[in-house]
Amino acid sequence: MRIGVFVCQCGTNIASTVDTDAVAQKTLMLPDVVYSTSYMYTCSEPGQKEIQQAIAEHGLQGVVVAACSPRMHEPTFRRAVEKAGLNRYMFEMANIREHVSWIGTDREANTRKACDLVEMAVAKLRYNQPLFSSKVPIHKKVLVIGGGVAGIQAALDCAEGGLDVVLVEKKTTIGGRMAQLDKTFPTVDCSSCILGPKMVDVSQKENITLLASSEVENISGYVGNFKVDVRKKATYVDWSACTGCGACIEKCPSRKVPDSFNEELGNARAINIPFPQAIPKKAAIRREYCLHFTKGKCGVCKKICPVDAVDYEMQDEILTEDVGAIIVATGYDLFDHSVYGEYGGGRYPDVISGLQYERILSASGPYGGHIKRPSDGKEPRDIVFVACVGSRDASVDRPYCSGICCMYIAKQAILTKDHVPGSNSYVFYMDIRSPGKNYDEFVRRAQEEYGVQYIRGRVGKIYPRGDRMVVQGADTLLGMQVEVEADLVVLATGVESASGSRELAEKLRISYDQYGFYMESHPKLRPVETNTAGVYLAGVCQGPKDIPASVAQGSAAAAKVQALFSRDTIETNPQVALVNERSCISCGKCIQVCPYGAIQWKELRGGERKAEVLPSVCQGCGLCNATCPCKAIQLLHATDNQILAEVNELFG
Amino acid sequence: MERAHTLTIQKTCDKDFIRRVEEASEQEVSKCYQCGNCSASCNYTYVYDYPVNQIMRLIQLGQKDIVLRSRSVWLCAACQACTTRCPCNIDVACVMEALRVMSREENTVSLKDVQMFYDEFLKSVKTFGRVFETGLLPVYNLKAMKPFGDMDLAPKVLQKGKLHFLPSRIKGRKHIAEIFERFEEQGKKKQEPREVNEPSHSQ
Numbered sequence: 001m002r003i004g005v006f007v008c009q010c011g012t013n014i015a016s017t018v019d020t021d022a023v024a025q026k027t028l029m030l031p032d033v034v035y036s037t038s039y040m041y042t043c044s045e046p047g048q049k050e051i052q053q054a055i056a057e058h059g060l061q062g063v064v065v066a067a068c069s070p071r072m073h074e075p076t077f078r079r080a081v082e083k084a085g086l087n088r089y090m091f092e093m094a095n096i097r098e099h100v101s102w103i104g105t106d107r108e109a110n111t112r113k114a115c116d117l118v119e120m121a122v123a124k125l126r127y128n129q130p131l132f133s134s135k136v137p138i139h140k141k142v143l144v145i146g147g148g149v150a151g152i153q154a155a156l157d158c159a160e161g162g163l164d165v166v167l168v169e170k171k172t173t174i175g176g177r178m179a180q181l182d183k184t185f186p187t188v189d190c191s192s193c194i195l196g197p198k199m200v201d202v203s204q205k206e207n208i209t210l211l212a213s214s215e216v217e218n219i220s221g222y223v224g225n226f227k228v229d230v231r232k233k234a235t236y237v238d239w240s241a242c243t244g245c246g247a248c249i250e251k252c253p254s255r256k257v258p259d260s261f262n263e264e265l266g267n268a269r270a271i272n273i274p275f276p277q278a279i280p281k282k283a284a285i286r287r288e289y290c291l292h293f294t295k296g297k298c299g300v301c302k303k304i305c306p307v308d309a310v311d312y313e314m315q316d317e318i319l320t321e322d323v324g325a326i327i328v329a330t331g332y333d334l335f336d337h338s339v340y341g342e343y344g345g346g347r348y349p350d351v352i353s354g355l356q357y358e359r360i361l362s363a364s365g366p367y368g369g370h371i372k373r374p375s376d377g378k379e380p381r382d383i384v385f386v387a388c389v390g391s392r393d394a395s396v397d398r399p400y401c402s403g404i405c406c407m408y409i410a411k412q413a414i415l416t417k418d419h420v421p422g423s424n425s426y427v428f429y430m431d432i433r434s435p436g437k438n439y440d441e442f443v444r445r446a447q448e449e450y451g452v453q454y455i456r457g458r459v460g461k462i463y464p465r466g467d468r469m470v471v472q473g474a475d476t477l478l479g480m481q482v483e484v485e486a487d488l489v490v491l492a493t494g495v496e497s498a499s500g501s502r503e504l505a506e507k508l509r510i511s512y513d514q515y516g517f518y519m520e521s522h523p524k525l526r527p528v529e530t531n532t533a534g535v536y537l538a539g540v541c542q543g544p545k546d547i548p549a550s551v552a553q554g555s556a557a558a559a560k561v562q563a564l565f566s567r568d569t570i571e572t573n574p575q576v577a578l579v580n581e582r583s584c585i586s587c588g589k590c591i592q593v594c595p596y597g598a599i600q601w602k603e604l605r606g607g608e609r610k611a612e613v614l615p616s617v618c619q620g621c622g623l624c625n626a627t628c629p630c631k632a633i634q635l636l637h638a639t640d641n642q643i644l645a646e647v648n649e650l651f652g
Numbered sequence: 653m654e655r656a657h658t659l660t661i662q663k664t665c666d667k668d669f670i671r672r673v674e675e676a677s678e679q680e681v682s683k684c685y686q687c688g689n690c691s692a693s694c695n696y697t698y699v700y701d702y703p704v705n706q707i708m709r710l711i712q713l714g715q716k717d718i719v720l721r722s723r724s725v726w727l728c729a730a731c732q733a734c735t736t737r738c739p740c741n742i743d744v745a746c747v748m749e750a751l752r753v754m755s756r757e758e759n760t761v762s763l764k765d766v767q768m769f770y771d772e773f774l775k776s777v778k779t780f781g782r783v784f785e786t787g788l789l790p791v792y793n794l795k796a797m798k799p800f801g802d803m804d805l806a807p808k809v810l811q812k813g814k815l816h817f818l819p820s821r822i823k824g825r826k827h828i829a830e831i832f833e834r835f836e837e838q839g840k841k842k843q844e845p846r847e848v849n850e851p852s853h854s855q
Contacts, residue, residue: 342693342737392685393739430687460692460737474688476705481697 001126004035004060005118006051007096008042008067014101019111023066023096027118032126034058043073051077052084061086062125066094066118087130089574089637092121116650123649127642131574136616138224139324140565143168145216145504148176149547150539151329152198153554154561158327159205161562166321167202168230169212173278174199176331180261180355182362182369184547185411186442192277192364199279212280217318219507220597222619223534224324224570234314235284237271241309244273244281248301248310257289259366263356265374266366271301271310275364285310325534325561328508328518329554330501332540335390335398335494343389343462343491349375350469350486351462353493354408361415371419373488376467380423380487383416384471385409386459387429391494400515402494403544406433409492410443413452425452426484428459428473436546455482462489495544508535517543528557536560575637576618577625581610583632590624590633599624599633655701656718665714673711676750683740684708690734690744700724704734704744711747720755726763728752765796778832781825786815 005027009015020038028036035058039047042065054060063081067073070093078088094117104110140163144155147169155167167174178184179199181191202208211230218229254270261274268274270289273281283301291298292312302310334355338346350373352360363369373380387409391402406429413425432454434440446452457474464470471484497516505512510530511519518541521529528536536557539550564570577590577599586609591599596619602612611633613624625635634640674681684705691703701723702710710719719725725748734744752770761767769792776788793801809815 388687388739395739395741430685457688458692458739460689460694460733472692474690474692474703474705476686476688476691476703479691479703479706481691481694481703 001032001061002034002059003030003032003062003064003122003125004051004054004058005033005037005064005066005122006042006047006054007036007038007114007118008047008065009038009040010067010097010101011041014067014097017101017105017107017110018096018114019107020114022111023114023118026115027064027122030119030122033122035060042067043076048076048080051080055081055084055086062090062092062128064092064094064118064121064125066096066114066121068097069095069099087132089131090125090128092125092128094118094121120646120649123645124642127639127645128637131636133571133574134615135569136224136572137569138565138567139226139322140164141166141321141323142325142327142561142565143216143226143228143321143323144327144329146176146329146331146539146541147171147174147202147210147212148329148331148539148550149178149195149198150331150541150550150554151176151327152195152202153551154327154329154538154558155208156198156201156205157555157558158561159207161558163207163561163565165205165208166228166230166323167208167210168214168216169210170215171274172213172235172282172284173274173280174202174210174212175275175277175279177355178547179275179277180263180358180362182358182365183411183415185407186436186438188411188414192275196277199277203279210280211319212282213284214319216504216507219326219509220617222596222617223532223564225616226323226326226534228321228323228326230319230321232317232319234316235282236287236290236310236312236314237283237285238309238311238314239280239282241307242282242305243307243309244278244283245306246273246283247304247306248283249273251300251304253298253300254289254291257286262359262366263353265352265356265359283309325536325564326508327536327538327554327557327561328504328510328530328541329538329557330498330504330541332495332544333498335396335402335496337389337491337493339396340389340491342460343386343489348462348464348469348489349373350380351489351491353491354405354412355493357412357490358408361412361419369419371416378487379420381420382468382484382486383413383423383425383488383490384459384469384484384486385413385425385427385490385492386462386471387427387492388458389491389493390496391492392430398494398496398515400544401433403433404546405492405494406431406443407436407439407546409490410434410446410452412490414446414450417450417452425450426471426486427452427454428457428471429454430456430458436548455484457482495540498541501541508532510535517541528553528560534564572616573620574615575620575635576615577613577620577622577633577635579611579613580632580634583630584610585630585632586610587629589627589629593623593627595619595621595623659713659715661713664717666716667714669716669719670711670714672754673747673750676753677743677747679742679744679747681708681711681742681747683742684712685740687739689737689739693733693737695731695733696724696727696729699727704728704748707751708742708744708747711751716758717760719751720758720760721762723762725751725755726761726766768792768795774832778829780819781822781828782820784816784819786817787819 007020007024009020024036024038035054041047065077074093081091082088096114100110100114142158144151144167155165158165178195184191213235214230214232217231221227248271249269252269252271257268257270258264259266259268271283271285273283287293344351359365390398416425434443455475457476459473461472468485469489475482501516510532518537520527521531538554538557590611598614598617599611601609622635624633688705691705694704697703728748730745732745755761772792776783
């Protein structure tokens with residue numbers, strides 16, 4: 001084989017700590033290497049042209065580029081050699097930047113290591129074979145997981161573009177967190193008034209299939225051809241018949257059911273519709289509170305229902321959907337402030353979370369939009385807001401900023417003054433983070449127009465005195481300890497990843513950070529993609545953000561899906577496993593270990609069975625390769641021979 | 653100490669002081685983001701000249717003189733409320749302790765009587781194996797030149813049987829005294845070679 005080696009200087013990124021000319025010279029001595037050079041920027045257009053010229057002039061059959069990580073420029077160089085007439089897999093990359101020049105300063109040692117890496121790449125290249133990808137059709141249907149504002153936006157944008165959409169929502173209605181909010185900052189417009197039309201749109205779009213009260217059970221397949229099992233959880237109400245009249249709710253005798261939509265303020269019934277604008281507006285029974293299920297008696301709802309929709313025998317159902325792409329928009333949970341013992345650990349009814357206060361402010365909330373405190377229903381005069389509860393706090397493992405609390409406190413303080421004009425609001429804060437459009441002006445308005453008292457310092461302790469709460473904090477600007485007596489304390493509870501986010505990530509084969517937020521493919525340049533092709537992210541599941549950013553990301557994810565679906569087929573990756581039937585001893589171990597179900601039995605003439613790989617399902621993980629006792633199954637482009645050649649080069 | 657109103661930061665910043673505080677307390681003072689929770693939780697802020705968050709800030713700025721001469725350092729009761737509440741997991745009480753040690757070494761103790769109390773307290777422990785309050789208080793009060801200090805409390809405490817006229821005889825008195833001796837010995841040893849090793853230590 002005639003091999004050419006191109007050593008990149010990457011400006012000074014590599015050249016400053018690696019003698020690239022020496023690397024090029026040394027590799028020229030290797031057998032089969034007929035051409036070697038170093039170049040300022042190999043990825044630049046002239047750099048690529050040089051590779052192509054060398055292929056033509058020296059009759060190269062394989063190319064090695066020693067430069068950055070293959071994650072950066074492997075596709076660039078593969079295309080470049082392909083244009084010059086080589087197969088794209090007759091190319092190898094040695095990473096001498098991230099693995100060498102950026103991590104060591106000893107020029108001599110770096111140069112030696114760079115030589116080793118190039119030699120290994122050359123050794124592997126000798127065993128490379130041309131590989132060819134095939135084309136498979138794309139299933140032009142998209143699955144959106146999560147019906148909050150990000151998921152709704154993604155679903156609507158996909159549907160607008162003519163795609164079929166399956167929207168899966170865990171709860172019985174879409175709307176997510178935004179539906180729980182009273183008003184939105186900085187415009188103070190009614191949250192459900194601006195979200196409502198979008199929710200209605202979802203229900204009216206013919207190409208959106210809404211699966212509420214459903215969860216993703218299992219996902220197999222690959223970009224363009226995912227197979228998704230969705231568990232439709234039993235609601236014990238036939239939704240095709242239910243009209244959402246609410247008669248059953250009125251008559252349900254089980255009245256002490258914690259109202260999760262109202263954040264446990266007030267009670268709901270065992271059969272319930274969370275809020276008036278719910279989509280779909282269908283009733284569902286919570287089995288753990290229903291007298292029929294717990295005590296075996298009752299049955300009032302079944303009797304009262306005018307359309308006979310109640311069905312106690314209903315079972316969970318598994319639906320299977322074939323989709324080509326998945327948008328994940330599973331949102332977030334709120335930090336549980338009961339871990340703060342010094343704030344009462346959740347014992348004091350008048351120390352509440354930010355979302356609870358949001359429900360209190362809301363006209364559809366537990367107190368009909370009148371501000372009352374939970375303990376005795378009195379209208380509070382002095383209200384204290386405490387920022388950064390479960391944010392920027394390493395001691396509770398939440399060192400990140402939740403990004404929305406500064407703004408929602410300012411909004412809630414303004415609304416408080418609107419609801420109770422004689423009230424006084426105090427905000428304990430560490431820093432005010434208001435970098436959005438018109439955000440800082442909004443916070444200023446809270447202070448200047450609405451007279452909200454901002455106190456720079458954290459709160460050390462909250463304890464009762466009479467029927468009021470004492471908030472003991474610091475004013476670090478004064479350098480003094482301060483004390484505020486309050487009727488109601490609102491803790492600006494921060495954002496954390498949704499419960500179950502890790503389990504879903506494992507089903508989707510996407511990665512998540514240490515706090516459970518999903519990892520984007522690149523923090524700047526691929527913010528909605530994941531490292532699994534065909535899976536995209538939208539909203540807070542990727543990291544804390546506000547409504548405009550969530551909506552923007554929902555639209556961005558939809559645009560990505562539209563781009564993917566603008567083609568009819570996608571090329572498969574030919575780096576898959578392949579069985580050598582002559583060596584296969586039919587033990588079936590590979591079939592057992594394959595995480596993708598990509599290997600099956602193949603019947604030969606005479607009834608003999610051999611393993612067979614479905615190339616379109618195989619993800620090239622190599623597990624079968626490592627498991628096979630007689631090395632009959634090989635991963636193309638990473639065969640045992642290729643890896644051994646590299647190892648031998650290094651240690652031989 | 654008179655409160656300073658202008659700091660010429662480069663002139664007064666003692667980087668070595670920051671390093672020494674961090675080394676002695678095994679805490680990273682740069683982690684402090686000045687939320688003020690330590691001061692919010694501190695029970696003695698009302699007598700401090702600098703609230704504890706400002707002490708932390710002054711350390712970050714290397715203001716050795718102000719910190720080591722402050723009253724706060726000696727009024728700290730080491731109750732650890734600051735340590736418990738610190739969101740950055742800084743053991744603030746430990747930093748204060750390190751400052752007390754340093755202020756002794758630098759001879760900048762602002763409240764000599766507090767220092768004296770610490771000394772007398774430990775002396776009492778060394779002699780009797782545990783504190784002998786009835787002995788400690790008169791000695792301390794006389795030395796601190798306030799012979800009738802806290803006298804008003806005596807009848808109450810006596811009534812409740814909290815004060816005894818003889819020191820309690822506990823087991824292992826000797827061993828406790830030995831702990832003190834060992835520690836004093838170590839302190840002496842440490843001080844001498846330390847100065848010699850200083851340059852290599854800072855590397």
